[in-house]
Amino acid sequence: MALRTIRTEGDPVLEKKSRPITEMTPKLRNLIVDMLDTMYDAMGVGLAAPQVGILKRLVVIDVGEGPIVLINPEILETSGEQTGEEGCLSVPGMAGQVTRPNYVKVKALDINMEEVEYEGTELLARAFCHEIDHLDGRMYTELVEGELHRVSYEDEDEEE
Numbered sequence: 001m002a003l004r005t006i007r008t009e010g011d012p013v014l015e016k017k018s019r020p021i022t023e024m025t026p027k028l029r030n031l032i033v034d035m036l037d038t039m040y041d042a043m044g045v046g047l048a049a050p051q052v053g054i055l056k057r058l059v060v061i062d063v064g065e066g067p068i069v070l071i072n073p074e075i076l077e078t079s080g081e082q083t084g085e086e087g088c089l090s091v092p093g094m095a096g097q098v099t100r101p102n103y104v105k106v107k108a109l110d111i112n113m114e115e116v117e118y119e120g121t122e123l124l125a126r127a128f129c130h131e132i133d134h135l136d137g138r139m140y141t142e143l144v145e146g147e148l149h150r151v152s153y154e155d156e157d158e159e160e
């Protein structure tokens with residue numbers, strides 16, 4: 001397993017628009033495996049290719065229901081609204097309140113470059129929006145209502 005370095009806020013790669021993927025290659029398959037490993041290692045629920053410095057329209061997500069790989073994803077439909085805590089592996093240790101649709105339907109290509117559709121509600125709907133935003137250089141911090149705040153982890157508390 002090869003972990004990739006997660007770029008953090010302030011890195012210009014996070015503000016750029018990613019390019020569509022036109023063909024599956026061994027290099028791209030490796031990238032997908034590495035992105036999943038990197039996401040699980042960092043205990044995140046989603047990771048977009050620009051977060052590891054690659055400007056391609058590729059996202060991996062796992063909200064606890066198994067891995068989802070989205071190539072060239074597009075949002076087809078949204079409905080409802082949810083307001084809740086959101087964080088990002090590129091903004092470590094921070095979180096803030098963001099309003100997103102409560103239901104999202106996406107279309108994408110899978111690892112075999114075949115068209116797939118996914119529907120998600122709650123956390124999965126939030127992850128679709130958050131990760132697809134990364135492909136257009138948008139960070140959730142632009143959408144935060146009120147202040148970003150520090151997230152404390154239990155093991156950090158134990159050290160005090």
Ligand code: ZN
Nearest residue numbers: 087088089090
């Ligand atoms: Zn993010």
